[in-house]
Amino acid sequence: MPDPELSVVVPMYDEEEVLPIFFERMRPLLDGLGISYEVLVVDDGSRDATASMLLEAAVDWHQLRVVRLLRNSGHQAAQSAGFRRARGKYLVTIDADLQDPPEVIAELLATARDKDVDVVYGVRSDRSSDSWPKRTTARMYYRLMCRLVGKDIPFDAADFRLVSRRVIDAVNSLPEDGRVFRLVIPWLGFPSAEVPYVRAERAAGVTKYNWSKMFRLAFDSVTAFSAAPLRLATWFGLLGGVLSGMFAVGALVIKLSGNSVPGWTSTVLAVSVIGAIQLLCLGLLGEYVARLFQSSQRRPQFLVGYDSLEDPGHETIDKPLDEVSAR
Known part of the structure; x- marks a missing residue:
C-alpha cells in the first residue's frame, strides 16, 4: 500500500459522544481534498465505547486507522504515537472535540505548498469565548515560553498544526521523553507560516483537559526546556x-x-x-x-496494543505487546 499524501493524527480519550459528529464532518471534508490520506486515531486508553465505535467505522471508512494504547498515557504521548506511526508526506494534528475546525485543514495544506514551508500553525484569532482566567494564563504561558525557550513561540497556537515529513522525522529522532510539541516544533527552527482561525465550542461531551493537566503541561514545558x-x-x-x-x-x-x-x-x-x-x-x-x-x-512513553493497519481483521487487542517509545 503506497504511503498517503496526508496523515491526520487525532488523539482521543473517552470521546464516544462526539464521534458521530466527528465522522460526519471529517470524512466528506478529507474526501473532497482530492489526495490520498489516512486518519490516524490514537485511542489513549479510553474507558467508554470510543474504541468499538472507531473499529466499527473503520469497516466502511478504509482511510480510518485505529491505534490503541494499552493505557492512558496522556495527550502528548498520544501525539508521539501518532508521529511515530504516521506515513503521510504531511501530518496534521487535531483534537476530536472539533473546537479546531477540520475545514481549516485544506488551508493549512495549501499554505504549506504555496509558501514552501515545513510547519503551518493554526493560530486562534479570537479568544473572546474563553474566560478571563484562561485568557490571562494562556498569555502568561506563551510569554514565559518565549523567554525560556529562546525561540519565537506562536501565540495562541496549541496543537492544531501541519508539519512536513522532514519535521516528522526530526521529531521522531529526538531522544527525549515527555516532549511538549507546541515547544519542540518551534525549537527545531523549520520554516513556518500561520493560518488564523476562530475556535468553536466543543461539539459534544466534556473536556478531559482540566486545570490540573494544564498546570502540569506548563510545568513540564518549563522544566523540559530550561534550567x-x-x-x-x-x-x-x-x-x-x-x-x-x-x-x-x-x-x-x-x-x-x-x-x-x-x-x-x-x-x-x-x-x-x-x-x-x-x-x-x-x-x-x-x-x-x-x-x-x-x-x-528507559521505559517507553507509551505501549501500542493494536494497530488496524497491521492487523485489520481483528477488533480486539489479542496480539503481543508492541513497545514503542517516543525516543
Whole structure:
C-alpha cells in the first residue's frame, strides 16, 4: 500500500459522544481534498465505547486507522504515537472535540505548498469565548515560553498544526521523553507560516483537559526546556543568605545598644523565611532529579496494543505487546 499524501493524527480519550459528529464532518471534508490520506486515531486508553465505535467505522471508512494504547498515557504521548506511526508526506494534528475546525485543514495544506514551508500553525484569532482566567494564563504561558525557550513561540497556537515529513522525522529522532510539541516544533527552527482561525465550542461531551493537566503541561514545558528554575533556586539561596546576614547584623546592633528584648517574633520570622526558601529549592531540584531518574529507567512513553493497519481483521487487542517509545 503506497504511503498517503496526508496523515491526520487525532488523539482521543473517552470521546464516544462526539464521534458521530466527528465522522460526519471529517470524512466528506478529507474526501473532497482530492489526495490520498489516512486518519490516524490514537485511542489513549479510553474507558467508554470510543474504541468499538472507531473499529466499527473503520469497516466502511478504509482511510480510518485505529491505534490503541494499552493505557492512558496522556495527550502528548498520544501525539508521539501518532508521529511515530504516521506515513503521510504531511501530518496534521487535531483534537476530536472539533473546537479546531477540520475545514481549516485544506488551508493549512495549501499554505504549506504555496509558501514552501515545513510547519503551518493554526493560530486562534479570537479568544473572546474563553474566560478571563484562561485568557490571562494562556498569555502568561506563551510569554514565559518565549523567554525560556529562546525561540519565537506562536501565540495562541496549541496543537492544531501541519508539519512536513522532514519535521516528522526530526521529531521522531529526538531522544527525549515527555516532549511538549507546541515547544519542540518551534525549537527545531523549520520554516513556518500561520493560518488564523476562530475556535468553536466543543461539539459534544466534556473536556478531559482540566486545570490540573494544564498546570502540569506548563510545568513540564518549563522544566523540559530550561534550567531557569535551577538558577531560580540559586538566586533564592543567595537571597536567603542576604536575609540571614541582615538578621545577624540587626541582632548584633540591638545587642550592642542594650535594647535587646527576649522574644520569639524575629526568630520565627527568620526560621520561616529561610525554611521556605530551602524547601522551595529542594522541590525544584527534586523535579529535575525525578526527570533524570525517569530517563535512566528507559521505559517507553507509551505501549501500542493494536494497530488496524497491521492487523485489520481483528477488533480486539489479542496480539503481543508492541513497545514503542517516543525516543
